[in-house]
Amino acid sequence: MSGRWVLHVDLDEFLAAVEVLRHPELAGRPVVVGGRGDPTERAVVATASYAAREHGIRSGMPLRTAAKRCPDVVFLPADNPAYEAVSAQVMDVLRGLDGVVVEVMGWDEAFLGVQTDDVAAFARHVQEAVHAATGLRSTVGIGDNLLRAKIATGFGKPRGVFVLTAQNWMEVMGHRPTRALWGIGVRTERTLAERGLRTVADLAAADPAALAADLGPAMGPHFVQLGRGIGREHVDPTPWVPRSHGRETTFQTDLGDWDAVRGEVAALARRVAGEIAAGGTGAGGISGAGRPARRVGVTVRFVPFTTRTRSATLPGPTTDPDALAAAALEVLERFPSRRAVRLLGVRAEF
DNA sequence: TCTGGGGTCCTAGGACCC
DNA sequence: TCTGGGGTCCTAGGACCC
Incomplete structure (x- = not known):
């Protein structure tokens, strides 16, 4: 077989694997990050x-x-800068492969577009290159589009390679619940089941227009496409431009004092302002340095777990901490309840 | 199972304007 | 003046993903 292929490269147990690299004595042990x-x-x-x-x-x-499930599990704190650094290393390895286009999907996964006569051998080559450079193991899903490559990865875990194309789509996926599709979660699975659509094959055979009426003009037909395994075929290497940046905190003890709540919201807003002015978080930073916020959103999770959001368009785009804090506090005042709070968040939209 | 933190995209209703 | 239709922005919430 020859032609264009999409590969989905997914690092196995990524955060735990990074920790094992620097604590080799943990290899094979139950580790939780x-x-x-x-x-x-x-x-x-x-x-x-x-x-x-x-x-x-x-x-x-x-x-x-x-x-409780495993008393001798080793708990480690999340060290995000470390994971970002290793992730950047992996992405550099992928970008250095001959003739590939790379679309980064997260710390531990990326799509590759490549033209090759032996895609399985190429997938093994990718796994070896990543392992040689970083010591990390990975799984590669191969497909004729991004959707199929992504889903294929699940069948290859761990350390394997799996091919999912139009040829074997229905054989592999048809009998599975709709939840097996990338983009269908528990809620949509339930909504579809209420309409008699339980398997991928059911969904593939459904009438897009009927689902559009029920599930929305875009999402309804989109779900039918998912059932058929149809999706984007071209890997897009364009660097990601963030749409928003925010911070949220869950308090170890609920916050009942609303003066304290106001103080926390102002502090979160200032932190977010500082990060967007600096161009993002972490060692490598994110693209869009210094982009001003146009809207600000506040999230409040009340005790026990009810979550509400309010947001507002700013008078003008800004990265000024005072302006963002003042705007966030105004938004906070629009929440009708003053019950105790378990989580607060502030998000800037560009 | 007492439920993190970082995001993205879609939808729907109302405001507002022509 | 008893009432159209289209377009766009704003906002809250839902759903999903890593």
């Missing part, structure tokens, strides 16, 4: 090593629960 590494705190699992997953530990699970 998340929060400040303290399982008594309000925090969740960012990444669990495969050994930890054998005990039923999963991403998004409270650290406290992980500790």
Whole structure:
């Protein structure tokens, strides 16, 4: 076979693997990275090593629960700058491959566009290049578009290679629940099931116009396309331009004093202003240095877990900390409740 | 399972304007 | 004056992903 291919490269147990690289004695042990590494705190699992997953530990699970599932798990604090640095190294390796176009999707994954006669051999070559340069293992999904390549990765985990194209799409995916599709979560799965659409094959055979009426003019037909495995075919290497930047904090103890709430919102706003003025977060920074905010949004999670957002367009674009803090405080005043708060967030939109 | 933090995109209703 | 239609912006919320 020859022609253009899409590869989805996904690093295995990325955060845990980075920690094992610098703590080799942890190899093979149940390792959980998340929060400040303290399982008594309000925090969740960012990444669990495969050994930890054998005990039923999963991403998004409270650290406290992980500790109950496996008492001898090693908890480590998330060290985002370290992961960003390793990620940048991996992306450089990918960009250095001959004849590839790279679209970065996150710290631990990227799409590659390539023309080759032996795509399976090329995938192995990618895995070896990443491992040689960084010591990290990866899985490669191969497809005739980004959707199929991304889904293929799931069948290749860990360390494997899997091919998913129009040829084997229905054979591999047709009988699976719609949730197996990238872009369909629990809610949409349920909504579709209420309409009798339970499997990927059901969805593929559905009438796009009927779903448009039920699920929205864009999303309805889009879901049918997902069921058919149809998606974007060209990998786009254009650097990402962020649409927004924000910070949020969950308090270890609920905040009942609204003077304190105002103080926290102002502090978050100043921090966000500083970061967007500097051009982003972390070692490498993000593109769009110094771009001013046009809108500001405030998130309040009330006790126990009800989350509300308010936002406002700023009088003029700004990166000024005082202006952003003042605007965020005005938005905060528009929340009708003064109940105790568990989380606060401030987000700047460009 | 008492539930993080960083994002993106879509939808719908109302305001507002011509 | 009892009432159209289109376009765009603003805002809140939902859903999803890593």
